[in-house]
Amino acid sequence: MSLNRYDPTAIERKWYTYWLDNNLFAPSMGSGQEPFCIVIPPPNVTGSLHMGHAWDNTIQDILIRWARMEGRNALWIPGTDHAGIATQWMVEKALRNRGTTKEEIGREAFLKETWAFKEEAHGTIVGQLKRLGVSTDWNRERFTLDAGLSRAVRRVFVTLFEQGLIYRDLRMVNWSPGLLSAISDLEVEHRETDGHLWHFRYPLADGSGHITVATTRPETMLGDTAVAVHPDDERYRGVVGKTVKLPLVGREIPIVADDFVDPAFGTGAVKVTPGHDPNDFELGKRHDLPVITVMTEDASLNDEVPQAYRGLDRFEARKRVVADMDAAGLLEKVEPHRHALGYCQRSGQVVEPRVSTQWFVKIKPLADKAVAAVEDGRIRMVPDFQKKVFFEWMNNIQDWCISRQLWWGHRIPVWYCDACSAVIASEEDISACTQCGSDKLRMDEDVLDTWFSSGLWPFSTMGWPDDTEDLRTFYPTAVLVTGYDILFFWVARMAMLGLWFMGKEPFHEVFLHGLLRDQYGEKMSKTKGNGLDPLEMIDKYGADALRFTLAAGTVPGRDMNLPEATIEGNRNFINKIWNATRFVQGHTERLGPPPALGGVQPGRFDRWIVARLYQVAGEVRTYLDQRRLNEAYRSLYGFVWHEFCDWYVEITKPALGGEQGPQAEQAALATLHHVLAESLKLLHPAMPFVTEELWSELPGREGSIMVQPFPRPEHLPALGGAWAQDQQAAVREAQQLIDVIQTVRTVRGESNVKPRQRIDVTVVPEDGTLRGLVESEQPTVVTLAGIGELAFAERFAEREGYGHGVGHGFEVYLSLAGLIDVEAERQRIGKELEKTEARIRQLAGKLENPAFVDKAPAAVVEKSREELSALQSQLAKLNESLTQLPAN
RNA sequence: GGGCGGUUAGCUCAGCUGGCAGAGCGGCGGCUUUACAAGCCGUAGGUCACAGGUUCGAUCCCUGUACCGCCCACCA
Numbered sequence: 001m002s003l004n005r006y007d008p009t010a011i012e013r014k015w016y017t018y019w020l021d022n023n024l025f026a027p028s029m030g031s032g033q034e035p036f037c038i039v040i041p042p043p044n045v046t047g048s049l050h051m052g053h054a055w056d057n058t059i060q061d062i063l064i065r066w067a068r069m070e071g072r073n074a075l076w077i078p079g080t081d082h083a084g085i086a087t088q089w090m091v092e093k094a095l096r097n098r099g100t101t102k103e104e105i106g107r108e109a110f111l112k113e114t115w116a117f118k119e120e121a122h123g124t125i126v127g128q129l130k131r132l133g134v135s136t137d138w139n140r141e142r143f144t145l146d147a148g149l150s151r152a153v154r155r156v157f158v159t160l161f162e163q164g165l166i167y168r169d170l171r172m173v174n175w176s177p178g179l180l181s182a183i184s185d186l187e188v189e190h191r192e193t194d195g196h197l198w199h200f201r202y203p204l205a206d207g208s209g210h211i212t213v214a215t216t217r218p219e220t221m222l223g224d225t226a227v228a229v230h231p232d233d234e235r236y237r238g239v240v241g242k243t244v245k246l247p248l249v250g251r252e253i254p255i256v257a258d259d260f261v262d263p264a265f266g267t268g269a270v271k272v273t274p275g276h277d278p279n280d281f282e283l284g285k286r287h288d289l290p291v292i293t294v295m296t297e298d299a300s301l302n303d304e305v306p307q308a309y310r311g312l313d314r315f316e317a318r319k320r321v322v323a324d325m326d327a328a329g330l331l332e333k334v335e336p337h338r339h340a341l342g343y344c345q346r347s348g349q350v351v352e353p354r355v356s357t358q359w360f361v362k363i364k365p366l367a368d369k370a371v372a373a374v375e376d377g378r379i380r381m382v383p384d385f386q387k388k389v390f391f392e393w394m395n396n397i398q399d400w401c402i403s404r405q406l407w408w409g410h411r412i413p414v415w416y417c418d419a420c421s422a423v424i425a426s427e428e429d430i431s432a433c434t435q436c437g438s439d440k441l442r443m444d445e446d447v448l449d450t451w452f453s454s455g456l457w458p459f460s461t462m463g464w465p466d467d468t469e470d471l472r473t474f475y476p477t478a479v480l481v482t483g484y485d486i487l488f489f490w491v492a493r494m495a496m497l498g499l500w501f502m503g504k505e506p507f508h509e510v511f512l513h514g515l516l517r518d519q520y521g522e523k524m525s526k527t528k529g530n531g532l533d534p535l536e537m538i539d540k541y542g543a544d545a546l547r548f549t550l551a552a553g554t555v556p557g558r559d560m561n562l563p564e565a566t567i568e569g570n571r572n573f574i575n576k577i578w579n580a581t582r583f584v585q586g587h588t589e590r591l592g593p594p595p596a597l598g599g600v601q602p603g604r605f606d607r608w609i610v611a612r613l614y615q616v617a618g619e620v621r622t623y624l625d626q627r628r629l630n631e632a633y634r635s636l637y638g639f640v641w642h643e644f645c646d647w648y649v650e651i652t653k654p655a656l657g658g659e660q661g662p663q664a665e666q667a668a669l670a671t672l673h674h675v676l677a678e679s680l681k682l683l684h685p686a687m688p689f690v691t692e693e694l695w696s697e698l699p700g701r702e703g704s705i706m707v708q709p710f711p712r713p714e715h716l717p718a719l720g721g722a723w724a725q726d727q728q729a730a731v732r733e734a735q736q737l738i739d740v741i742q743t744v745r746t747v748r749g750e751s752n753v754k755p756r757q758r759i760d761v762t763v764v765p766e767d768g769t770l771r772g773l774v775e776s777e778q779p780t781v782v783t784l785a786g787i788g789e790l791a792f793a794e795r796f797a798e799r800e801g802y803g804h805g806v807g808h809g810f811e812v813y814l815s816l817a818g819l820i821d822v823e824a825e826r827q828r829i830g831k832e833l834e835k836t837e838a839r840i841r842q843l844a845g846k847l848e849n850p851a852f853v854d855k856a857p858a859a860v861v862e863k864s865r866e867e868l869s870a871l872q873s874q875l876a877k878l879n880e881s882l883t884q885l886p887a888n
Numbered sequence: 889g890g891g892c893g894g895u896u897a898g899c900u901c902a903g904c905u906g907g908c909a910g911a912g913c914g915g916c917g918g919c920u921u922u923a924c925a926a927g928c929c930g931u932a933g934g935u936c937a938c939a940g941g942u943u944c945g946a947u948c949c950c951u952g953u954a955c956c957g958c959c960c961a962c963c964a
Contacts, residue, residue, distance in 0.1 A: 005926095273964095342962095388891080557893085560900095587923095
């Protein structure tokens with residue numbers, strides 16, 4: 001069968017089904033095979049995947065498919081994350097749209113609702129991943145809330161609890177009034193915000209005057225329990241120990257001295273609200289101040305404040321307090337003030353510091369192990385500079401607040417006994433108190449931070465806490481691929497928990513890619529609506545084009561801009577490969593199946609393209625190994641398009657036309673086939689669908705391209721015959737011949753000679769080697785350069801009517817009588833002269849410098865000398881050519 | 889307030905042991921060349937942000953400056 005026009009949608013579904021049906025994504029589990037495992041960063045079941053996911057998964061698929069072709073026991077485990085906050089937020093939003101709330105329908109119904117939501121999102125996500133072509137082993141798919149993973153979560157919680165590394169405490173936490181839950185430090189987003197600094201007068205209780213405090217949060221004054229000044233501040237020396245009467249409230253509160261206060265900021269006196277400010281909370285502890293929480297969970301004022309303010313939202317209350325203070329003549333002044341405010345990442349609400357009882361992980365002991373593993377290289381970071389970022393955070397890490405006042409997630413496996421007040425952590429559900437036997441047990445209402453379960457992902461997905469074959473085979477995983485934006489959220493947690501529970505790092509390498517941006521460098525996001533939708537791009541250009549684009553844009557750690565035009569360009573590249581295959585296929589059908597390489601007598605160009613193929617194969621492997629995907633695919637793209645298609649395919653045309661005898665014909669056919677087939681293999685990890693399709697079209701190819709050996713430079717010597725001999729010479733000679741052809745073409749182009757018009761050419765080589773070379777490849781040179789009569793001369797004096805070109809070690813003269821544009825020619829030569837002269841000055845200067853000649857490596861000096869003399873002879877030729885141009 | 893990136897062609901970006909600055913897109917000129925107009929041939933375009941330093945030699949290494957982006961951070 002022969003190929004039609006390239007149409008991605010026509011082939012992609014077919015091959016994905018084929019791969020699944022043939023179970024090609026499962027690990028081979030062959031003994032002696034080196035394992036190579038990746039666990040997918042589980043996408044949130046909140047909706048659909050964006051381009052960032054497509055990027056992340058393309059990289060992983062490339063690494064996995066490559067490893068498979070290298071003969072490794074490759075496994076990629078797929079799965080999804082329940083994403084507690086994010087998912088609950090979406091479902092709550094949906095409920096609100098239906099005019100109800102989760103409280104109204106109750107916990108059980110809400111969870112049912114959320115599971116349904118999850119199922120739908122999951123279906124969408126899996127469908128998208130399949131469209132992208134990911135070769136994950138779907139039989140091993142996991143979900144963070146499934147039974148196995150939940151068991152792992154409980155095991156980890158209870159173990160850490162028993163080790164004293166999980167504790168419950170009354171603390172000031174980041175409270176999200178939008179979510180009605182505590183959130184971790186990492187979930188707080190700091191943003192510079194314009195605010196004000198209000199100066200309030202607090203009258204001294206003894207009537208001897210007032211003290212002025214400065215605050216950005218007037219409403220919290222209703223919860224003030226002190227005023228603080230710096231102990232050394234002369235201005236306030238006399239008032240420390242006195243009390244003030246808190247305006248609007250009437251409470252008498254002390255003036256205390258504390259080092260924390262910065263005398264230079266504001267008035268040097270600060271109101272102290274231990275219930276609503278982390279600093280004040282600490283300060284309050286030092287001075288034994290009462291903690292008054294003046295807000296409800298949704299951040300409106302509660303009954304601890306005077307009647308007039310109760311029930312007001314905190315920002316309403318702020319206005320009211322300022323107005324009332326002003327009315328009382330106690331507002332001294334208001335200054336604009338820009339400061340960083342904490343916002344809840346999910347709900348967007350300003351975080352309200354709030355004292356509450358939460359569960360924490362004492363994280364330092366775990367962090368130390370992770371830092372050590374990165375320091376000593378058990379975990380490698382790509383790019384390397386991310387190590388610094390990692391250490392910075394890990395070395396200043398704070399205890400991790402893991403309880404969330406949500407419903408969607410792993411319930412905290414702790415029971416409280418109302419009879420004996422025991423607190424029991426248990427892996428199994430319990431119905432009676434393990435201390436007193438009472439059945440008056442209450443299970444903790446809260447759930448765990450989502451990242452608590454994702455942190456176990458590299459081993460929970462493999463069946464831990466059971467001792468499974470997967471764990472024994474695939475843990476530690478080879479590489480974790482993700483964006484640098486979740487280094488702390490996820491990578492750090494996996495490193496810590498993996499080392500703690502498995503005793504081994506969860507991955508040998510962390511490969512951090514960047515963030516995707518649009519063509520203007522803006523971060524892609526749903527809210528901005530500037531994101532390219534991966535499915536839309538796949539529909540339009542094919543998954544392979546999208547994947548190749550993402551791969552070729554992958555520079556470790558660097559953000560990528562993704563203009564649609566780039567995807568289009570790469571679709572065109574695929575189209576090029578498609579058509580090259582059609583070309584080869586056409587000749588195969590005509591001439592019969594291609595012989596093996598070992599059975600033909602290769603010509604110079606055959607040896608050249610094969611040598612280049614294996615050079616490129618070496619580069620691709622090296623670059624992939626270094627995770628420099630951009631370089632790997634730049635190299636491959638250039639080879640396939642600009643060497644194989646632009647040159648080699650063109651070069652074979654005369655031979656395939658039978659002009660050079662049966663031997664050359666067979667050699668060309670065999671070489672075309674081989675180079676194409678091997679190129680398809682090199683391309684396969686990046687563009688699996690089209691390479692599989694084209695592979696299946698090549699005669700004599702058996703089985704999926706997925707499991708073919710990835711080409712290596714070492715394969716070249718095994719080809720036998722003349723293939724491995726004098727590769728350098730073949731490459732050098734081919735390049736010289738190409739130079740001759742290009743030089744002729746340039747002169748033709750400058751004089752606007754029609755492509756089909758044959759022109760007589762005289763080549764003036766500097767030595768006999770080149771002449772012999774051109775003569776031996778005359779048919780190729782003549783065809784590709786559009787030459788009529790090809791002649792050689794040692795000197796060529798006649799200029800009139802001739803176009804002149806200078807290449808490396810030769811000149812060409814084109815018989816262009818009547819065609820030559822003298823003025824254009826003069827300008828072109830003039831320009832060439834300038835360039836040559838400039839370079840000569842540069843080189844000569846260098847060589848006249850004794851320091852250079854002395855100190856630079858001999859090879860560099862020698863190279864410069866050679867280049868200089870070549871340029872000088874070129875210069876002479878150009879000058880001669882210029883002076884002999886006809887006057888007009 | 890600390891820290892990390894970036895600044896290279898009109899645009900988007902490569903350039904990883906210092907030795908002639910590259911690609912894609914876009915531009916310009918020419919092509920119905922029997923795989924491909926999603927193409928082919930040719931071509932123009934750069935003080936590698938700025939200032940110093942190291943070096944025979946710096947886009948690359950060091951120091952500083954200016955912008956841009958990001959991360960972390962409890963000064964009200």
